[in-house]
Amino acid sequence: MIIALLMLVLGAASCTREDDTPVGDIRLAFTLHYDGAPIVFNQNCDYNGEFIRMTTFTYFISNIKLWSGSGAVNLKDIEMIDFSKSNVSDQGALEGFVLTIPGVRAGTYDALEFGVGVPKDMNATIPADYPSNNPLSDNGYYWAPWNSYFFSKMEGKFDALSTGTFESGFMFHTGLDENYKVVRFNNPIVINAGNGANVLHVSLDLSKLFVLNGKPINLHEINKAHWPMNKDVIIAITNNYTAAFKLDN
Amino acid sequence: MINRGDLEHISYDPHATEYKRPPFYPKMEYPADNPPTLEGIALGRRLFYDPILSGDSTMGCFSCHRQELAFTDGGATSVGIDGINGRRSSMTLVDIGFNYKGMFWDGRAATLEEQALGPVTDPVELHTTWPEVEMKLRRHNAYPQLFRKAFGIRDRKEITKELVAKAIAQFERTIVSSGQAKFDKFRLNQDFLDYDEAIGLDMFFDRQPFVLPDAQCGHCHNDPIFTTNDYFNNGISPANSANQFVDGGKGEVTKDTNDIGLFRTPTLRNIMLTAPYMHDGHMKTIEEVVDHYVSGGHPSGKRDPLITQINLSQEQKMQIVAFLKTLTDPGILSDTTLSNPFK
Numbered sequence: 236m237i238i239a240l241l242m243l244v245l246g247a248a249s250c251t252r253e254d255d256t257p258v259g260d261i262r263l264a265f266t267l268h269y270d271g272a273p274i275v276f277n278q279n280c281d282y283n284g285e286f287i288r289m290t291t292f293t294y295f296i297s298n299i300k301l302w303s304g305s306g307a308v309n310l311k312d313i314e315m316i317d318f319s320k321s322n323v324s325d326q327g328a329l330e331g332f333v334l335t336i337p338g339v340r341a342g343t344y345d346a347l348e349f350g351v352g353v354p355k356d357m358n359a360t361i362p363a364d365y366p367s368n369n370p371l372s373d374n375g376y377y378w379a380p381w382n383s384y385f386f387s388k389m390e391g392k393f394d395a396l397s398t399g400t401f402e403s404g405f406m407f408h409t410g411l412d413e414n415y416k417v418v419r420f421n422n423p424i425v426i427n428a429g430n431g432a433n434v435l436h437v438s439l440d441l442s443k444l445f446v447l448n449g450k451p452i453n454l455h456e457i458n459k460a461h462w463p464m465n466k467d468v469i470i471a472i473t474n475n476y477t478a479a480f481k482l483d484n
Numbered sequence: 485m486i487n488r489g490d491l492e493h494i495s496y497d498p499h500a501t502e503y504k505r506p507p508f509y510p511k512m513e514y515p516a517d518n519p520p521t522l523e524g525i526a527l528g529r530r531l532f533y534d535p536i537l538s539g540d541s542t543m544g545c546f547s548c549h550r551q552e553l554a555f556t557d558g559g560a561t562s563v564g565i566d567g568i569n570g571r572r573s574s575m576t577l578v579d580i581g582f583n584y585k586g587m588f589w590d591g592r593a594a595t596l597e598e599q600a601l602g603p604v605t606d607p608v609e610l611h612t613t614w615p616e617v618e619m620k621l622r623r624h625n626a627y628p629q630l631f632r633k634a635f636g637i638r639d640r641k642e643i644t645k646e647l648v649a650k651a652i653a654q655f656e657r658t659i660v661s662s663g664q665a666k667f668d669k670f671r672l673n674q675d676f677l678d679y680d681e682a683i684g685l686d687m688f689f690d691r692q693p694f695v696l697p698d699a700q701c702g703h704c705h706n707d708p709i710f711t712t713n714d715y716f717n718n719g720i721s722p723a724n725s726a727n728q729f730v731d732g733g734k735g736e737v738t739k740d741t742n743d744i745g746l747f748r749t750p751t752l753r754n755i756m757l758t759a760p761y762m763h764d765g766h767m768k769t770i771e772e773v774v775d776h777y778v779s780g781g782h783p784s785g786k787r788d789p790l791i792t793q794i795n796l797s798q799e800q801k802m803q804i805v806a807f808l809k810t811l812t813d814p815g816i817l818s819d820t821t822l823s824n825p826f827k
Contacts, residue, residue, distance in 0.1 A: 276742070277742045288785075290788070290789060291789075323740075323742070362510065363508065363509060363510035363511075363708065364510075365510075366511070366513060367510075367513055367584045372510070373712070374706045374707070374708075374709065374712055375703075375704075375706060375712030375714055377706065378702075379689055379691075379702075379706075379707055380689055380690050380691050380693070390788075390789045390790065391789060392785065392789055400724055400783075400784070400785040401785040402783040402784060402785055402787065404787075404788070404789025404790065404791070404792060405789060406789050406790060461698075462690065462693045462698060463693050463694065464693065464694070
């Protein structure tokens, strides 16, 4: 009986902050789709009237915050969303890349906000500054000629020769301070106390992301964005975040 | 009555140390249960160069990882004690301690400690058994004391393959670039690059995008270690489906068909010393390698999207090679702490 009571007390204590405010964890589920159809890596997916096969889709997400009338609650400084770890099956693509943030004060919030990319202060650092468990430690995500991290990498294949072998590749990389974008969803968000109680679905729609001058990017004409001469593509993609990201709750 | 081990009379006073690194390198990490000590590194160095690890006492780690060849063996594929060729080329060990994305070409070992266990029992490498090696080490006139000093074992019976692997891993983590490569001296304002080397550098990292073509090397061979240690299909095989690959690479480990044909990107440091090239060693010269990447490799649905045709002239290809030559590190070749202690 005493043990049972003790467990009850401990269990309750685990769902409160030190100031006795109830807390819950948040599962941020990031999904990737093309006009509603989940994108599974290395499988045919629709794109602008043809098929593509996605092989890499990553982006840094930073300064994740929940806003309420009393100000912002910082949830996480930096994380990499890597769909190669989730979108490898139909089910995985539906569930998406899940980021769990524990210990968030329960209550009602007005908005979810995050930056897409690496904020200026962090972008002034280099991978060697970080231990290997930090997403900013990966030297594959730093491009010295830009003095910048890659904010996102989007790579895949398309069937330029219509042979069914998808021998042609596309590669869109973004970076540089001026292309850091903040996305904010002004939706009421209720965070309940407890674990597993709060799931926020953040989707990214490729049909709204790969758009240049109001039209889908034609991969047969534009299939690379990495260099200064492609900066219009990089700028267009990063300007499309606001339209392409959606909070589905 | 307490049974005393036969080594307890020997003092155990290990000296903690840190792995050295050039000033522009990240801090090296290591498993919490295998921190570096002077005694552990010395033991690992001795084991690395001792043929006691092989079935016929003729070969050891050193056979496929020779210091004068930047710890490769110069062969297309490696040959074990029975004269049988393996199917892959020996990978350099330089800067291997900074790799946290899996060992071997296919990533089948997560750590250096795990990696060191493999070649001893591989029939095409050292071809013995761990019980046999453990027995030889326990009976040896020097090793029991050295294991005591490195790991504090109380009795020679406590010499295990795991401790052997830990010691070798500690030594391998000391095989770190010295910072004396010409490019590193250039970076540290201690030397100049000549014209061709400088142009090669600019193309390698696309430092002058409006003036020079991007040779696109830096995506996978990024500074400072000149590898991201990621896994790619770099277009050397025309295979279009998983069952067409002679060697499945990472896919053989993960059993994921999408990983078939992917191999870990090796560092380009000391690349002029590590010929022949690619996981199967089929490219004999660095010029052949550059020609391959400029061509875009074999068109294939499995080829990575980053591998595409590159417009480089003959002169520009020569300049890329000139830059690659600046990555040869004389310091690591002459470092006596990395050499064979039996000589």
